[in-house]
Amino acid sequence: MSRRLYSALRNVLLIGSLIAANGASADTLRYGHVNSSYANPLDEIGWGLHRGIVQAELSKIGIDEITYSVGMVGPDLNDALNSGSLDVVTYGDGPAIVARSIGTPTRLIDFSSVSRQSIIVTRPDWPDDLQQLDGKKIAVVIGSTMHRQAEEFLAKQGVKPNFVSGGNDLSLLRSGSVDAIATWPYGAQINLLIDEGYKVVWNSVDHQGFNWTLLTVATDDFLAKHPDLPLAWSKARLAALEDIRNNEDDFYAWFAEQTKVDPALARKLYPLDQISKGTSEENQEGVALLQSALEILTRNGRIAESFDVNEWIAR
Numbered sequence: 001m002s003r004r005l006y007s008a009l010r011n012v013l014l015i016g017s018l019i020a021a022n023g024a025s026a027d028t029l030r031y032g033h034v035n036s037s038y039a040n041p042l043d044e045i046g047w048g049l050h051r052g053i054v055q056a057e058l059s060k061i062g063i064d065e066i067t068y069s070v071g072m073v074g075p076d077l078n079d080a081l082n083s084g085s086l087d088v089v090t091y092g093d094g095p096a097i098v099a100r101s102i103g104t105p106t107r108l109i110d111f112s113s114v115s116r117q118s119i120i121v122t123r124p125d126w127p128d129d130l131q132q133l134d135g136k137k138i139a140v141v142i143g144s145t146m147h148r149q150a151e152e153f154l155a156k157q158g159v160k161p162n163f164v165s166g167g168n169d170l171s172l173l174r175s176g177s178v179d180a181i182a183t184w185p186y187g188a189q190i191n192l193l194i195d196e197g198y199k200v201v202w203n204s205v206d207h208q209g210f211n212w213t214l215l216t217v218a219t220d221d222f223l224a225k226h227p228d229l230p231l232a233w234s235k236a237r238l239a240a241l242e243d244i245r246n247n248e249d250d251f252y253a254w255f256a257e258q259t260k261v262d263p264a265l266a267r268k269l270y271p272l273d274q275i276s277k278g279t280s281e282e283n284q285e286g287v288a289l290l291q292s293a294l295e296i297l298t299r300n301g302r303i304a305e306s307f308d309v310n311e312w313i314a315r
Contacts, residue, residue, distance in 0.1 A: 027062055027063055027064040027065065028063070028064070028065040028066070028067060029058065029063045029065070029066045029067075029087050029088055029222070030067050030068075030069070030085065030086045030087045030088070031066055031067065031068040031069070031086065031087070031088050031089070031090075032068065032069045032070075032072055032076075032077045032080055032081075032086040032088070032089040032090075032091075033045065033046070033068060033069075033070055033072075033089070033090045033091070034072060034073060034074060034077060034089075034090065034091035034092065034095075035070040035071065035072070038070060038258050038259065039070065039258070040070065040258055041068065041070065041090070042255055042258055042259065042269075042270060043090075043112060043214075043270060043275070044112070044237055044240045044241045044244055044275055045090060045112065045216075045237060045240065047240050047243070047244055047251055047254065048236055048237065048239065048240025048243070049066065049068065050254065051240070051243060053236060053239050053240045053243060054066065054236040054237075054240060056236075057232055057235050057236035057239060058229075058232055058233070058236060060232060061226055061228045061229065061232045062226065063226065063229075069086065073095075074091055074092065074094065074095025074096075074098075075095065077089045077091055077095065078095055078098070078099040078104060081099060081104050081105075081106060081217075081219060082099075082104055084219070084221070086219075087218060087219055087221075087222040088109075088216060088217070088218045088219075088222065088229075088233070089106075089216065089217055090112060090214065090215070090216045091214070091215070092116070092144075092145045092212060092213070092214060092215075093145060093212055093213045093214075093215055093289065093290055093293050094143070094144060094145040094148060094212075094293065094297070096108070096215055096217055097290065097293055097294055097297060097303065098297070098302070098303055099217075100307060100312055101294075101297075101303040101304065101305050101306065101307060102303075102304075102305075105219055105220040105221070106217040106218065106219055106220070106312075107217060107218055107220065107223055107230075107312060107313065107314035108215055108216075108217055108290075108312050108313045108314060109216050109217060109218050109223075109229060109230040109233055109234075109314050110215065110216040110230065110233050110234050110237060110276075110278075111213055111214070111215050111216075111276045111278075111282065111283060111286040112214040112215065112216060112237065112275065112276055113213060113214040113274050113275060113276050114211070114213050114276055114282050114283075114285045114286040114289060115205070115211045115273075115274045116145075116184070116211055116212045116213065116214050116274065117184060117185055117203060117204050117205050117211055117274075118145065118146040118149040118150055118182065118183070118184055118203075118204040118210065118211075118212065119146075119182070119183060119184065119185050119190075119200050119202060119203050119204070120133075120138065120150055120180050120181070120182050120200070120201050120202040121173065121180060121181050121183065121190065121193065121194065121198050121199065121200055121201070122173075122179060122180045122198065122199045122201050123173065123176075123179075123198060123199070124196075124197040124198055124199060126179070126180070126199055126201065128199070128201060130154065130157055130159055130201060130202060131157070131158075131159060133154065133159055133161045133179065133180060133201075134158075134159045134160060134161065135160065135161065135162065136161050136162065136179040136180065137161070137162050137164050137177070137178040137179050137180075138150070138161045138162070138163050138164070138178060138179065138180045138181065138182050139163075139164055139165070139166030139167065139169060139172050139173070139178040139180070139181045139182070140163050140164075140165075140166065140167065140181070140182040140183070141165075141167040141168075142163065142165050143302065144167075145212045145293075146182045146183055146184055147163060147182060148293065148296055148297065148300075148302075149204055149210050149211075149212060150163075150182040150202070151163060151300075152210070152296050153202065153204070153207060153210055154202075161179075161180075163182070164178060166178060166181070167183075168181065168183050168187060168189070168190065170189055170190065170193055173193075173198070180201070185200075185203075185268070186269050186270065187269070188259065188261050188265060188269065191265060191268055191269070209288075209289070209292055211289065212289060212293065213286050213289050213290060213293075215286070215290075216233065218230075218233075218314065223314060229314075230314045230315075234278055237278075238277070238278050241275055241277070244272065244275075245272070248272070249263075252266045252267055255269070255270060287309055287310065287313075290309045291309050294306060294307070294309060
């Protein structure tokens with residue numbers, strides 16, 4: 001049985017047992033986290049769930065149980081929000097904006113990060129000049145945040161590559177089937193490839209306004225039952241972050257165990273300086289990045305209807 005299928009079945013059974021035991025699930029928060037293959041969310045929220053920190057904080061507002069689903073990508077999570085099978089979701093800003101634009105009943109409750117990066121990686125012998133990518137093939141997850149940001153930046157430089165579906169299939173780059181990959185720096189294999197000498201010719205961290213956000217939304221229905229959730233969620237996440245900083249080696253040992261990588265590589269895959277500390281400055285940066293993403297997606301025709309980002313935020 002695959003890990004993804006096991007995780008899905010585990011959560012279905014857990015939710016079912018809770019309903020059977022309690023007769024209802026009114027005090028259960030059903031949580032979804034964008035994550036391709038691991039059994040736990042691999043960030044401060046996952047650590048907080050692992051340590052019981054999130055559960056303790058949310059119990060103060062009447063949430064007695066938290067179930068969570070992993071092995072899902074943005075469209076899966078949006079389907080779950082629309083069907084009412086999840087209450088709270090953490091994922092990238094792209095799918096969150098798309099969902100809100102079509103009327104998915106969510107409100108933004110927190111930023112996990114306002115400094116997530118996108119990168120473009122080429123072969124070791126490739127010129128450093130980005131202009132050399134004009135007309136060349138770049139593999140990407142079509143419609144992803146990395147696609148959006150790389151395409152927008154290159155267009156501003158007058159560079160028009162041919163983006164092709166391929167995502168993080170590094171064999172495409174190794175074989176020469178594509179000239180570059182647009183991705184993020186948080187995967188073990190892409191880091192190993194860079195260690196081999198493959199070039200990062202563009203990194204969003206070097207260009208103001210081209211990072212992206214990892215955020216959490218909650219459904220209108222769940223917020224109606226638990227109006228104190230935004231503050232409680234933020235407190236829980238920040239308490240988990242503090243615990244990570246006080247037990248950094250333990251966190252990365254746990255992260256490494258989950259991902260089956262060396263703890264030194266684990267530190268590259270989830271750098272602590274990218275976790276939001278919840279300051280007003282970070283929140284302002286997050287809103288600015290969301291507004292920029294919304295403008296890009298609207299201009300490129302990837303969403304049909306814009307909306308007011310500030311009205312989307314749960315107060």
